Amino acid sequence: MAKGNAHSGDVPAATAGTLRRVKIAAAILMLILVALAGRIAQIQFDNPGQYTRLAAVRRMRSESATRRGDIYDREGRLLATSVPHWSVFADPTEVYDPFETARILARVLNADLNTINARLRRRDTRFVWIKRQVSPSRAEWVRALELKGVYLRREDKRFHPFGSLFAHVVGFTDIDGRGLEGVEARFEKELGGFERLSAEGGNRAEKGYDIYLTLDAYIQSLTRDALLRQVERHRPEAAWALVLDARSGEVLSMVNWPQYDPGAPAGSPERNRRNSILADTYEYGSVLKPITVAIALESGIVEPDTEFDCHRGAWRFGRRTIRDVSEHGNLTVRDIVARSSNIGVAQIGLKLGVEDFWRGLNRFGFGDPSGIELQGESTGIMRAASRWNDHSLISIAFGQEISINAMALARAFAALGNDGVLVQPRVLQKITDPLSGDEIRSEGRPENLQRAVSKDVADEVMRMLARVVEEGTGTRAAVEGYRVGGKTGTGTLMCKDNRGYSKDRYISTFVGLAPIDDPGVVILVSLKVPTGGDYYGGIVAGPAFSEIAQGTLGYLKVPPDIQKDFLARTWINDYGSHIH
Amino acid sequence: MSEAMLKDAAHSEPGCRADVPALPGPAGRVAVITAALVLLSVIAVSAAETAGGGEAGFHNAVLRRLFAVAVGSIAFMAGWKIPYGFWRKNSLMLLAISFLTLVLVLVPSVGSSVGGARRWIRFGAGVGFQPSDPAKFALVIWIAAWCHRCKEKGEGAMQNFRDGLLLPGMVIAAVVALMLLEPDFGTASLTAVVGFGLILIAGASVLQTGLCLLASTPVIHLLIVNSPYRMRRITTFLDPLRDVRGGGYQLIQSLAAIASGGIYGLGPGEGGIAYLPAASNDFIFSVIARQFGFIGAAVVVAAFIWLLWEGLHITIKAPDMFGSMLAAGITALICTQAAVHIAVTTGSVPTTGITMPLVSAGGSSLFFTLWSIGVLCNIALSTGRKT
Numbered sequence: 002m003a004k005g006n007a008h009s010g011d012v013p014a015a016t017a018g019t020l021r022r023v024k025i026a027a028a029i030l031m032l033i034l035v036a037l038a039g040r041i042a043q044i045q046f047d048n049p050g051q052y053t054r055l056a057a058v059r060r061m062r063s064e065s066a067t068r069r070g071d072i073y074d075r076e077g078r079l080l081a082t083s084v085p086h087w088s089v090f091a092d093p094t095e096v097y098d099p100f101e102t103a104r105i106l107a108r109v110l111n112a113d114l115n116t117i118n119a120r121l122r123r124r125d126t127r128f129v130w131i132k133r134q135v136s137p138s139r140a141e142w143v144r145a146l147e148l149k150g151v152y153l154r155r156e157d158k159r160f161h162p163f164g165s166l167f168a169h170v171v172g173f174t175d176i177d178g179r180g181l182e183g184v185e186a187r188f189e190k191e192l193g194g195f196e197r198l199s200a201e202g203g204n205r206a207e208k209g210y211d212i213y214l215t216l217d218a219y220i221q222s223l224t225r226d227a228l229l230r231q232v233e234r235h236r237p238e239a240a241w242a243l244v245l246d247a248r249s250g251e252v253l254s255m256v257n258w259p260q261y262d263p264g265a266p267a268g269s270p271e272r273n274r275r276n277s278i279l280a281d282t283y284e285y286g287s288v289l290k291p292i293t294v295a296i297a298l299e300s301g302i303v304e305p306d307t308e309f310d311c312h313r314g315a316w317r318f319g320r321r322t323i324r325d326v327s328e329h330g331n332l333t334v335r336d337i338v339a340r341s342s343n344i345g346v347a348q349i350g351l352k353l354g355v356e357d358f359w360r361g362l363n364r365f366g367f368g369d370p371s372g373i374e375l376q377g378e379s380t381g382i383m384r385a386a387s388r389w390n391d392h393s394l395i396s397i398a399f400g401q402e403i404s405i406n407a408m409a410l411a412r413a414f415a416a417l418g419n420d421g422v423l424v425q426p427r428v429l430q431k432i433t434d435p436l437s438g439d440e441i442r443s444e445g446r447p448e449n450l451q452r453a454v455s456k457d458v459a460d461e462v463m464r465m466l467a468r469v470v471e472e473g474t475g476t477r478a479a480v481e482g483y484r485v486g487g488k489t490g491t492g493t494l495m496c497k498d499n500r501g502y503s504k505d506r507y508i509s510t511f512v513g514l515a516p517i518d519d520p521g522v523v524i525l526v527s528l529k530v531p532t533g534g535d536y537y538g539g540i541v542a543g544p545a546f547s548e549i550a551q552g553t554l555g556y557l558k559v560p561p562d563i564q565k566d567f568l569a570r571t572w573i574n575d576y577g578s579h580i581h
Numbered sequence: 582m583s584e585a586m587l588k589d590a591a592h593s594e595p596g597c598r599a600d601v602p603a604l605p606g607p608a609g610r611v612a613v614i615t616a617a618l619v620l621l622s623v624i625a626v627s628a629a630e631t632a633g634g635g636e637a638g639f640h641n642a643v644l645r646r647l648f649a650v651a652v653g654s655i656a657f658m659a660g661w662k663i664p665y666g667f668w669r670k671n672s673l674m675l676l677a678i679s680f681l682t683l684v685l686v687l688v689p690s691v692g693s694s695v696g697g698a699r700r701w702i703r704f705g706a707g708v709g710f711q712p713s714d715p716a717k718f719a720l721v722i723w724i725a726a727w728c729h730r731c732k733e734k735g736e737g738a739m740q741n742f743r744d745g746l747l748l749p750g751m752v753i754a755a756v757v758a759l760m761l762l763e764p765d766f767g768t769a770s771l772t773a774v775v776g777f778g779l780i781l782i783a784g785a786s787v788l789q790t791g792l793c794l795l796a797s798t799p800v801i802h803l804l805i806v807n808s809p810y811r812m813r814r815i816t817t818f819l820d821p822l823r824d825v826r827g828g829g830y831q832l833i834q835s836l837a838a839i840a841s842g843g844i845y846g847l848g849p850g851e852g853g854i855a856y857l858p859a860a861s862n863d864f865i866f867s868v869i870a871r872q873f874g875f876i877g878a879a880v881v882v883a884a885f886i887w888l889l890w891e892g893l894h895i896t897i898k899a900p901d902m903f904g905s906m907l908a909a910g911i912t913a914l915i916c917t918q919a920a921v922h923i924a925v926t927t928g929s930v931p932t933t934g935i936t937m938p939l940v941s942a943g944g945s946s947l948f949f950t951l952w953s954i955g956v957l958c959n960i961a962l963s964t965g966r967k968t
Contacts, residue, residue, distance in 0.1 A: 013733050020897055034889070037924060
């Protein structure tokens with residue numbers, strides 16, 4: 002039937018089969034095109050409003066008509082909120098008299114006349130900003146002037162009632178109201194509240210979700226005050242302090258110095274905006290010794306009373322000489338922690354061996370991110386066990402060759418206070434819907450956390466930490482009315498060119514728990530490169546620990562240890578130790 | 582249905598040609614449809630490019646578009662005048678040049694990168710082309726020539742697995758793979774569908790082709806899953822609201838533009854949608870539906886259906902196998918691409934950047950499309966002469 006084409010003999014023509022398939026293919030394609038015409042009709046006639054509404058909602062959002070959610074501390078104190086502001090813009094093609102308009106706007110908005118004039122004279126665009134985020138009263142003024150081609154649009158400004166106090170945790174937003182750092186960035190979706198917008202058609206959504214943090218403004222501010230006092234005294238490059246609930250892992254305060262103004266983040270150098278507690282890792286030094294000892298006790302290679310010869314302050318191992326600050330003869334494991342003996346703990350490390358040591362550190366969570374709900378956490382460097390040698394064992398035993406962030410360090414100490422079980426650090430308490438009051442998400446205590454050491458070992462190490470404060474290197478960290486425990490650390494920083502350790506750049510730290518018998522909080526204080534002459538962790542950071550612990554325990558209504566002296570005496574009798 | 586179409590074709594054809602010579606034959610009708618679509622594009626593209634830019638900008642855009650049309654007309658005339666047998670004789674060379682340009686565009690110093698994709702070869706001063714544009718036509722020419730040669734060997738030659746499927750299939754796969762590397766997923770899938778469609782039409786075994794496609798599904802699956810942006814487009818298609826800031830945003834704006842058109846549209850001046858990215862290229866149909874309403878959109882769809890209809894007739898009446906296959910290939914490329922474009926803008930398939938032939942902005946695409954339509958017309962004219 003399709004042989005109607007004329008063709009000469011030697012030229013092959015399409016056969017009937019081919020033509021049948023052509024027609025089938027064409028028919029299919031035609032049906033598709035007809036169906037698409039039907040689809041267009043459906044879009045245009047079957048409730049077309051739904052699409053235009055959706056598109057408008059999207060546009061509304063981009064013009065910041067929704068209010069960003071608020072951020073509160075655990076007691077409901079406002080940390081960040083959006084205050085209504087207005088931005089002035091113009092359509093240059095509509096402006097009647099650019100110069101006169103510019104003159105009026107410059108006076109009302111207290112802005113530069115030439116800039117505005119130049120913008121109003123542009124002909125390549127129909128949108129120019131005149132001034133962003135002006136106060137409602139000035140905006141009212143502009144509105145009353147009714148200048149042709151000049152418009153206002155709502156553009157909220159983020160306001161931080163506590164100023165720079167929470168800057169490193171809460172973070173800040175850009176001028177369009179998008180979170181750039183900290184909680185503002187991490188919970189951008191929830192705070193921006195757009196998810197809800199699209200789901201419900203966009204009419205009801207005037208505000209994003211509110212976020213409640215585990216931090217407490219009171220503890221935060223006393224942490225900062227105590228830290229600043231030490232900063233003034235020792236003039237470090239940087240400093241940070243952290244209070245962690247030892248049982249739940251909730252962060253109660255988190256302070257970094259230098260600070261910055263979250264309302265004008267561009268006004269301070271970028272390093273001021275670093276949350277060093279998470280973002281920076283260091284070899285924190287001797288504060289790791291209790292962890293080494295805990296691992297050694299757990300593996301059973303030493304007992305608390307096992308003695309080590311501390312070689313009068315200098316011990317040669319291979320081509321390396323390990324030194325102590327003071328000279329000691331034989332020290333028990335307990336004394337090694339209290340006196341912070343490098344030589345003693347180095348021998349414990351060697352005795353532990355690569356495999357047990359590495360696995361023990363792993364159980365304490367080193368080498369893993371803490372999993373806290375904040376951005377920019379750096380996990381640090383813990384070398385693979387296969388690359389360890391005897392010297393690594395020695396170095397790691399007193400906190401070198403292992404680079405960690407402050408949060409990981411505090412978490413390991415919290416495990417000692419939490420009967421040997423790791424805690425999950427967190428800053429988020431709950432997310433609520435301000436319109437309905439519903440809790441969108443609340444953080445319960447996570448289950449199945451891994452055990453670092455047994456309860457007995459944890460309790461034993463806690464007693465050693467108490468001795469550090471009572472008679473060892475950390476006496477300046479003592480707290481009136483409470484028994485506390487902790488460990489000093491003076492880490493040596495790398496030279497600026499990263500070649501070997503510096504001789505005069507230290508990081509001085511005190512980490513401790515309070516009260517010691519039923520630990521409520523872990524407190525960490527670090528000063529990086531103190532320049533006031535002193536650099537021992539006990540002297541530089543210890544007093545801040547004491548002050549923070551005193552204030553926090555009182556605020557949390559923890560009853561003081563009234564029987565402190567009695568307890569101390571029985572403890573000394575039990576263990577037959579001596580006091581200098 | 583195909584029976585009825587054929588009868589209709591048989592009746593209308595002699596009447597048009599012999600009795601009333603003033604009425605245009607199929608070639609003339611194709612030219613008229615093409616001219617109408619190009620004219621529409623001048624208005625739509627200019628309006629879309631100058632959304633809210635004032636009158637001066639609009640006039641400039643119209644002039645730019647008219648210049649592109651003028652250059653394209655030369656290509657159209659070339660296709661119209663050159664006897665189509667010329668393309669068969671040079672099919673291998675055309676394919677080789679296409680391969681070369683498709684490879685060259687991937688070289689960083691030659692291909693220019695836009696948004697992470699290397700699709701353009703530019704000669705400076707705003708002159709350039711996307712190698713995948715001519716390549717898809719070159720591939721169709723080569724397939725048509727190949728089928729023609731198979732037919733010369735004997736009636737059943739295309740049923741042979743090696744000649745009918747393996748060899749042409751490998752050539753198609755190579756071209757498609759190069760397009761995927763740019764990456765240009767839209768053009769690649771279009772080329773694959775039309776290419777394999779053509780060898781099926783020519784007589785390749787349906788069973789064998791089906792099995793081959795089945796065997797290659799893991800590869801296609803990998804291609805999609807391994808490319809985050811493709812995967813995202815599919816999830817966006819399934820739920821545009823989930824990704825309102827990215828692809829979903831585009832789709833919602835496109836749907837809103839179409840919906841706002843109503844029956845008669847908002848008029849040519851109202852085409853500009855500042856919120857719709859790539860309005861003059863990948864979403865030109867949304868702009869047309871907004872400007873000219875359902876009537877305008879339906880006319881565009883009808884124009885492509887008509888073009889398909891004329892293409893079908895030219896295929897059926899072509900004097901030889903090469904002519905038939907080439908007419909079928911060109912028609913399929915243009916009409917399938919239009920269908921995919923409309924499907925994307927109406928949210929009927931996942932978003933992929935594909936232009937509407939003849940209508941979307943872009944001079945080089947218009948150039949090659951007009952040339953291919955010229956070739957189609959030449960096949961139609963040859964039919965007339967030989968009868």
